[in-house]
Amino acid sequence: MAFYWKIGDGQTTSLWFDNWHTRGPLNLFFSDSLIYSSGLSRQACVADLFSDAGQALRWVLQSWGQPLPTLTNDPDRCCWRESSSGQFTMASAWNYIRKKRTRVHWYSFVWDNAIVPRYQLNLWLMAKRRLPTQDLLLAYGIIGNAACAFCKNVPDSLDHLFFDCCVTASVAFFWASRCNLPWRNRGWGENFKWATTYLMGKDFYKCIARFSFGALCHIIWKNRNDIIFRDQPLSIPAIKNHLFKVVRDKAITFRNVEDNFRNRRLQRSWSLDPIIFNGDP
Known part of the structure; x- marks a missing residue:
């Protein structure tokens, strides 16, 4: 008791x-x-x-x-x-x-403080393959027909949205290029495994890369819902601008970032305020 x-x-x-x-x-x-x-x-x-x-x-x-x-x-x-x-x-x-089980390999990645709670929840659903994508809704008979909100070719699924779809794949490559990452798009399972391995670390570069990955997934899911449920038009520039904004807002919370080549390159790629390399004003 x-x-x-x-x-x-x-x-x-x-x-x-x-x-x-x-x-x-x-x-x-x-x-x-x-x-x-x-x-x-x-x-x-x-x-x-x-x-x-x-x-x-x-x-x-x-x-x-x-x-x-x-x-x-x-x-x-x-x-x-x-x-x-x-x-x-x-x-x-x-x-x-609660039931106590062996900690999953992605625990430290999803629940890391570098990622904000709404991104964490989204990643958690994705890690457990519980995001309510169209393939699941079709399988349960909740909807009768559907097509990907971005490419209109096939019903969306976790693998299709992240990042088999030609539209989301282009956004993912944009994100990877801004983070200067060796991105290889191989389906959600492999992509997530790669992220949980390659993006872990406490330094500024890894924190921003990890945060921006969570932001990327959340923004894609949010835009998918806006197109389907709010009849908003697809705008790839708007998606990229949204990603730019949240990354810059996150980066500005850092101070005394180590001034090295990798961090400077990241700062220029995302147009981050150089004040991050200084202490508090």
Whole structure:
């Protein structure tokens, strides 16, 4: 049990039904008839255990080998076992109820602080192949027919959008050239594996490359939805300008970037403010 009672004066903790003993609630080990014959009522509190009426039960509990609590003047306190402080937190509750599995290889990439939350969520869905692309919607009978919002040739899928489609492939090559990356477009699975391997690192260059990859995927997905659901026209220059803007906005948060050839080339490629190489004004 995740909650337990830390005994103080023993006045508010149920002797039989609260989780105060190291073995758990006593009603799990004593039947109704044994509780009745113990001399202590079902409404008894832990403090009653140390009365004359509780002597027989004390002997039984002491025979289990675990020490009984010592009463104090402090009130009883309900504690959360899953945190060192005994205080309940949402994070510790999540760790308590969730299924624990081996960490996936892309964990550090997707949930890295260099990538903003909306990009992280999008990448997470993509990593798990749960993005609601047209091929999935067709398979479930949610839609009857569909075509890629960009090329209009085939229904979109994760592999098609990222980046088999001729339109998104051109944007991906644009991104890679701006980041000066050795891009080889080989389907989403290989592209993602490459990104999670090649773009990892804490230096400025890798942080911007990682962030811009997340931005690239999110912008493509957003534009796909805008075309389908809002009847907005396709504009490749607008997509590139959007990518430029978010990368520049991200880069301006950096200071004291190492002034080397690779970072200077990245700065020129994305037209980043050179203030990134200086300290705070």
